[in-house]
Amino acid sequence: SYELTQPPSVSVSPGQTARITCSGDALPKQYAYWYQQKPGQAPVLVICKDSERPSGIPERFSGSSSGTTVTLTISGVQAEDEADYYCQSADSSGIWVFGGGTKLTVL
Amino acid sequence: QITLKESGPTLVKPTQTLTLTCTFSGFSLSTSGVGVGWIRQPPRKALEWLALIYWNDDKRYSPSLKSRLTITKDTSKNQVVLTMTNMDPVDTATYYCAHRLNESGFYYDALDYWGQGTLVTVSS
Numbered sequence: 001s002y003e004l005t006q007p008p009s010v011s012v013s014p015g016q017t018a019r020i021t022c023s024g025d026a027l028p029k030q031y032a033y034w035y036q037q038k039p040g041q042a043p044v045l046v047i048c049k050d051s052e053r054p055s056g057i058p059e060r061f062s063g064s065s066s067g068t069t070v071t072l073t074i075s076g077v078q079a080e081d082e083a084d085y086y087c088q089s090a091d092s093s094g095i096w097v098f099g100g101g102t103k104l105t106v107l
Numbered sequence: 108q109i110t111l112k113e114s115g116p117t118l119v120k121p122t123q124t125l126t127l128t129c130t131f132s133g134f135s136l137s138t139s140g141v142g143v144g145w146i147r148q149p150p151r152k153a154l155e156w157l158a159l160i161y162w163n164d165d166k167r168y169s170p171s172l173k174s175r176l177t178i179t180k181d182t183s184k185n186q187v188v189l190t191m192t193n194m195d196p197v198d199t200a201t202y203y204c205a206h207r208l209n210e211s212g213f214y215y216d217a218l219d220y221w222g223q224g225t226l227v228t229v230s231s
Contacts, residue, residue: 093167
C-alpha cells in the first residue's frame with residue numbers, strides 16, 4: 001500500500017526556519033497537502049497542491065516539491081507554530097494516505 | 108459557511124459494529140465534485156484516512172480496513188454515515204469527518220473543513 005514518510009520530530013529556535021519533509025513514490029505525479037494540528041484540535045490545511053497557501057494561512061508557511069519528496073517550510077518560526085504536521089496525498093486509484101506526522105518543537 | 112459534526116456512541120464493546128453520522132451544512136452532496144471523508148486518530152498517534160464518498164456515490168476505502176467499512180450518504184438529510192464492523196480496542200480513536208477541498212470551484216484530494224471529532228472508546 002501507498003505510504004508517506006515523515007521525520008518524527010523537528011526542533012527549531014524562534015525566528016529560525018523549520019523544514020519538514022515527506023517522501024512517497026507517487027508524489028511526482030500527485031499533489032501533496034499539509035495539515036497543522038494543535039493539541040485537542042482538528043487539523044487545519046496549511047498548504048495545498050504542493051505549494052499553495054489557503055486563505056488565512058500566514059505567509060511564513062510555504063511548500064515545495066522535488067521528485068519523490070515534498071517539503072513544508074516555516075520561515076521565522078513562532079511559538080504558536082509548535083504543533084504536529086501531517087502530509088497527505090492520494091494515489092492514482094483515489095486511495096488517500098496521511099504521513100506519520102512530525103512534531104515541531106519550538107525551543 | 109461550511110460546518111460538519113460527528114455523532115455516535117462514545118463507548119462500544121469489542122466485536123460490536125460502530126455507526127457514526129456526519130451531519131453537515133453549507134454545501135450539498137449532490138453538487139458535482141463534492142466529497143466527504145472520514146479520518147481517525149488514536150490517542151497520541153497519527154491521522155489515518157478511512158473512507159471517502161463522492162457526490163456521484165463513488166466510494167473509496169482504506170485498503171487495510173476495507174472489509175470492515177461501509178460509507179453511505181443521505182443527501183436529503185445532509186448526512187454521511189460510516190459503519191465499522193467487528194470493533195476492537197485498537198480502534199479506540201477520535202473519528203473526524205471532513206469536506207473535500209474546493210478551491211476556486213475545483214475539487215482536490217484534500218480536506219478543507221473538519222468536524223470537531225468524536226472520541227470512540229472500545230472496551231468491554
